Amino acid sequence: MSTDLEVANVTVRFGGILAVDDVSLSARAGQITGLIGPNGAGKTTFFNACTGRNRPQSGTVRLGGHDLHGLRTSRRAHHGLGRTFQRMELFESLTVRENVRCGPAAHLSGSRPLGLIHSTRRETRQINAWAEQALERCGIADLANRVVGDLSTGQRRLVELARAIATPFRFLLLDEPSSGLDVSETQAFGAVLTDWAAETGHGILLVEHDMALVSEICQQIYVLDFGKVIYTGTTREALSSDLVKAAYLGEASVV
Numbered sequence: 001m002s003t004d005l006e007v008a009n010v011t012v013r014f015g016g017i018l019a020v021d022d023v024s025l026s027a028r029a030g031q032i033t034g035l036i037g038p039n040g041a042g043k044t045t046f047f048n049a050c051t052g053r054n055r056p057q058s059g060t061v062r063l064g065g066h067d068l069h070g071l072r073t074s075r076r077a078h079h080g081l082g083r084t085f086q087r088m089e090l091f092e093s094l095t096v097r098e099n100v101r102c103g104p105a106a107h108l109s110g111s112r113p114l115g116l117i118h119s120t121r122r123e124t125r126q127i128n129a130w131a132e133q134a135l136e137r138c139g140i141a142d143l144a145n146r147v148v149g150d151l152s153t154g155q156r157r158l159v160e161l162a163r164a165i166a167t168p169f170r171f172l173l174l175d176e177p178s179s180g181l182d183v184s185e186t187q188a189f190g191a192v193l194t195d196w197a198a199e200t201g202h203g204i205l206l207v208e209h210d211m212a213l214v215s216e217i218c219q220q221i222y223v224l225d226f227g228k229v230i231y232t233g234t235t236r237e238a239l240s241s242d243l244v245k246a247a248y249l250g251e252a253s254v255v
């Protein structure tokens with residue numbers, strides 16, 4: 001079964017603030033779907049509603065046909081829903097390889113008591129294989145033994161991505177993953193995402209302010225404004241829409 005992410009009629013309120021207002025979204029397996037919108041539009045809140053970090057007042061979230069309603073974040077992760085955060089959450093004093101291993105280690109052995117302290121031999125072999133594959137895919141195998149605290153922002157972004165794709169997720173929510181990268185780093189980063197989605201058949205929902213990256217790698221775009229979806233369409237259509245320009249892009253053309 002394909003692992004599309006299907007979200008229907010999700011609403012999240014914080015007291016009097018309507019942060020996400022009846023949002024429905026369908027993100028296909030094997031594709032990269034963009035979720036864009038101005039600051040405060042509700043993008044991160046929407047991600048949190050998908051992963052179970054906050055509790056929507058209404059709505060449903062399904063991954064590959066499974067209803068994730070009411071499940072804790074860790075259970076949603078076990079169903080295959082992974083995410084990264086706007087602010088990188090890396091272990092500064094660990095090496096790149098150790099950071100990357102944390103993703104699959106938590107996924108495989110973390111649910112057992114003491115599992116994170118002691119993995120079985122079989123688990124260790126699997127964790128190592130996934131970590132090495134992800135390091136290669138992200139082009140950072142040569143940095144594997146470096147301490148993360150010594151790396152540049154661009155390298156750290158790749159470590160964060162490698163940890164996410166080393167974990168056997170079937171769908172990734174990426175929150176501004178290219179923030180802090182220069183143009184060539186962003187291009188390389190985009191190529192890793194495109195290849196991962198195409199080769200694994202897994203999906204990505206991408207929150208991103210870098211419109212050059214969005215227009216390069218996303219097939220479909222949802223535009224949020226004041227918590228509401230104001231536009232859905234192909235990337236090309238969205239970027240030429242007057243409504244979207246007015247809400248988000250200003251008058252300047254971005255492509």
Ligand SMILES: Nc1ncnc2c1ncn2[C@@H]1O[C@H](COP(=O)(O)OP(=O)(O)OP(=O)(O)O)[C@@H](O)[C@H]1O
Nearest residue numbers: 014017018019037038039040041042043044045046
């Ligand atoms: N925990 C919270 N408590 C109260 N209000 C919140 C909370 N989290 C978010 N909000 C509010 O909800 C709205 C949406 O915020 P959110 O962070 O989801 O937007 P965003 O589109 O991700 O913005 P950005 O692009 O700046 O990250 C904003 O008005 C924000 O102030």
